[in-house]
Amino acid sequence: MTGDFHPKSDFLSALIERGFLHQCSDLAGLDKIARSGGLVAYIGFDCTAPSLHAGSLVQIMLLRWLQKTGGKPVALMGGGTTRVGDPSGKDTARQLLPLETIAANKEGIKRVFAKFLRFGDGMQDAIMPDNADWLTSLNYIDFLRETGRHFSVNRMLAMDSVKLRLERDQELSFLEFNYMCLQAYDFFELYKRLGCMLQMGGSDQWGNIVTGIDLGRRMGTAQLYGLTSPLLTTASGAKMGKTAQGAIWLDEAMLPVFEYWQYWRNCEDRDTGRFLKLFTELPLDEIKRIELLRDAEINEAKKILATEATAMVHGREAAQQAAEAARQTFEEDKMAENLPAIEISASELQAGLGVLTAFVKAGLAASTGEARRQIKGGGLKVNDRTVTDERSAIRQADIINGAVKLSLGKKRHVLVKVT
């Protein structure tokens, strides 16, 4: 889509070179504004989960690049719109969340952003408004008269988010149908309040973004712009940021740093270069050099990816500890200190801790039944020795430096520390 366009602004150059750009309403026009400095742009985040996960990382990085290249990022919290629920890309309506949950989720999301953006009152400092501030006080009739008259139902029916639902005979409630109107109104409001000229988002947001630009035109704003990032999947088609174990949370309390590091370390060969560009800030020429690594050597590239991506979220020190823990675990077969850990008391150990229970406690097996099956399949290890007898127990003799290492398969390891 970028074709032969050669942007002059640092912002668009970075986005295009690194693979962040999917669609843009007007590249040349946006380039001009970005070049003149002080571009204010926003991305909306719904407060549907207690934190953000790797699936939102592209969006977060968009805002980060904006700030790095002289713009002002606006991370809009959807405290209001989350009460409605975005139908885009979904077959069925999401359950409505209680207001307290939305508020709590918002706090969790704030903590994530604090790591990626510099907040404050300065020109280029990021801010984080909440659309609940203006949406919840809207008066229905006034809103319809002032804003609603500008929305064409004909056109809204043609939008993918709506059309797909209708075509598949899936219920679309009036509540959800209104989502895009509210999102469009957000854009207008942010333009008024902050001079925000650009809304960004994932490619599934294109329709909603264009609706906002359109509303702006009818309500007398300056020309607004929209830009979307590609919807990321791994090379084999899986959604970014989710695994069977759960989401790849950007919050240490929800996903240990070691496992975050492992997520990137275990990406597919074909994804390595692409991910380095999107999820690290290494200079492009350096990435180009790393990308050339092939076969077993590509593992070095993945380690760099893992450490850089982890450093971005959890800090460099934690990232290096994770890298070191992985090195000791996988390359030296040693018991690394910084693996995820659980604690048990000495008396519990004394009382006798069966292997089955131990693996369940460590979260490596969902039930003793599963632990039993894994033992039959040869998948469980205690201190790197395969467990063969499901009736065996963890003994004092297994404790090395105050801990035992439990492993499920080759990759998942948990330390049980005796306190």
Add this chain to the structure above:
RNA sequence: GGGGGAGUGUCCCGAGCGGCAAAGGGGGCGGACUGUAAAUCCGCUGGCUAAGCCUUCGUAGGUUCGAGUCCUACCUCCCCCA
């Protein structure tokens, strides 16, 4: 409002003459091979104090020695007519 159809293992899709912990597939997990990759092959894929016991087929009742399967009511969804 009238007529017809469907809801199955808490990841999904889906078979299921009254003996069913319930076929098959996808996904996932483990093993082998590798490079902590991909592809491929093999195994596993309700719970538990485990030769036994307990809980599962939209919900609640009923028939039966025995119900996912038959009957009744209810809920939800879809299709056709109005």
